[in-house]
Amino acid sequence: MHSPRPNILYIHSHDTGRYVQPYGHAIPTPNIQRLAEEGVLFRKAFCGAPTCSPSRASLLTGQCAHCSGMLGLAHRGFALYDYTQHIIHTLRKEGYHSVLIGEEHLAKDRNAISYDQVVGVEGFQSKVVAPAAVQMLTGGLVQPFFLSVGFFETHRAFMKPSSARDAKYALPPATLPDTPETRRDIGAFKASAWDLDWGIGAVLDALEAAGLAENTLVICTTDHGIAFPRMKGHLTDHGIGVMLIMRGPGGFLGGRVIDALVSQIDIFPTICDLLAIERPLWLQGTSLIPLLRGAIEQIHDAIFAEVTYHAAYEPLRAVRSQRWKYIRRFDHHLGPVLPNCDDSPSKDVLLAHGWKERPRPLEQLYDLIFDPNEASNMANDLSVAVVLEELRTRLETWMRSTNDPLLHGPVPAPPGAELNDPDQMSATYPTRFV
Numbered sequence: 001m002h003s004p005r006p007n008i009l010y011i012h013s014h015d016t017g018r019y020v021q022p023y024g025h026a027i028p029t030p031n032i033q034r035l036a037e038e039g040v041l042f043r044k045a046f047c048g049a050p051t052c053s054p055s056r057a058s059l060l061t062g063q064c065a066h067c068s069g070m071l072g073l074a075h076r077g078f079a080l081y082d083y084t085q086h087i088i089h090t091l092r093k094e095g096y097h098s099v100l101i102g103e104e105h106l107a108k109d110r111n112a113i114s115y116d117q118v119v120g121v122e123g124f125q126s127k128v129v130a131p132a133a134v135q136m137l138t139g140g141l142v143q144p145f146f147l148s149v150g151f152f153e154t155h156r157a158f159m160k161p162s163s164a165r166d167a168k169y170a171l172p173p174a175t176l177p178d179t180p181e182t183r184r185d186i187g188a189f190k191a192s193a194w195d196l197d198w199g200i201g202a203v204l205d206a207l208e209a210a211g212l213a214e215n216t217l218v219i220c221t222t223d224h225g226i227a228f229p230r231m232k233g234h235l236t237d238h239g240i241g242v243m244l245i246m247r248g249p250g251g252f253l254g255g256r257v258i259d260a261l262v263s264q265i266d267i268f269p270t271i272c273d274l275l276a277i278e279r280p281l282w283l284q285g286t287s288l289i290p291l292l293r294g295a296i297e298q299i300h301d302a303i304f305a306e307v308t309y310h311a312a313y314e315p316l317r318a319v320r321s322q323r324w325k326y327i328r329r330f331d332h333h334l335g336p337v338l339p340n341c342d343d344s345p346s347k348d349v350l351l352a353h354g355w356k357e358r359p360r361p362l363e364q365l366y367d368l369i370f371d372p373n374e375a376s377n378m379a380n381d382l383s384v385a386v387v388l389e390e391l392r393t394r395l396e397t398w399m400r401s402t403n404d405p406l407l408h409g410p411v412p413a414p415p416g417a418e419l420n421d422p423d424q425m426s427a428t429y430p431t432r433f434v
Helices: 030-038 052-061 087-092 126-138 164-169 180-209 264-275 289-293 345-352 382-401
Strands: 007-013 040-046 097-102 117-119 145-150 216-222 244-247 256-263 302-309 313-321 324-329 363-367
Touching: 007 180, 030 180, 030 216, 030 244, 052 264, 052 302, 087 097, 087 145, 087 264, 097 126, 126 145, 126 180, 164 180, 180 216, 180 345, 216 264, 256 264, 256 289, 256 302, 264 289, 302 382, 313 382, 324 382, 363 382
Parallel strands: 007 145, 007 216, 040 256, 097 117, 097 145
Antiparallel strands: 040 244, 216 244, 302 313, 313 324, 324 363
16 A cells, blocks of 8 residues: 655665766666656756765755765764754654665764664675665565665776776776776776666666555665766766656656756755655755746756865865856865875876876866866956856855855864875875874
8 A cells, every 4th residue: 555655765876977878878777777768867967065975965964065064974084963954854754764775875873864774784785785675675664765775886996897898899988088998997887887777677676566666756866976087076067967867756757858957955855845845944955846847947047066075185166057167176285186086097097197296276167068078177268257257256155155164264174084185196095083
């Protein structure tokens, strides 16, 4: 028997960006493709922060990372200011039963989030998480439920090597040169994406077999861009662009594609709108429901994103409109902060050609119509000085309205946080504790 309120399946991955089949990439993910053809795909969806815990915090609390308190990685000592702002606590008041299976990356102790049930699994790979989720769905899960199913894939280290075929014929991401090393690297990513897709397919099949699919809102997404140089951890679209596919009650059906700018902070208010419940006061996003109904064409004229800490301190803020992207850094480190880039064969290629010595600009401005790859910085181009000033003002206004701690100088890490030095080459180098 169906619950009168829709169930919610939040199914999510690590470091996948938009590198899946329904976004046009040559990466076979047939189950994610099927979900897109049955639901709604958001072509211009973005995370609030292109690093693991801050991104997830933005989605699950409905506010920017610096407002939630998650300025760095949970396993390195960062935390939410208030775990009762997690969406499960709002849903619990409406009778929802919450279950966590696999990855969530919001607390060192997963029990601190206070799910009604945390399923113990050995590792977060799809081969472990998917069977646990299938068992939960087919075993009579209490309804209505909020079920979080988190996969380790496609995080590094990739569990399978590239196939010989992919090493020959794969195309590396647009941020990288086409070399045997980068081809093998993206080939290994494709193998990981295949495992992710298998896991997602198994869970969706179980949802169908249990007779729950019709009354379940599926939210399929990832935390940020893929773990390749100048992608994950960066505020270009390569870092903040994410897959977002939703299927289920409320109009999330029909194989539709929506091109409006949306942010993951919009998901929490969308659920409130769908359930016709009061929005918590801290929410900063906007419901997607009017987009689905065709009442409006845009809910944002711009979205915002941020980085404060990853493995090392690297304070960055950005504003993105349909046409323009402005990125500002707030530190004095001149070169790339290499600990914030996952070690990989692709990283080795760039390091071998002097990446460490390449300077980072204080400001970046990109015309996303003529430069969608964000390769030509126009911040010093006088012909667009008015645009630059407008976006500077827009970013500062957002920072002030959200009381961004960067407005008051360098942001300290919490006591006990584990950090790398920005000058180090890798997050695997010795760390220090605050």
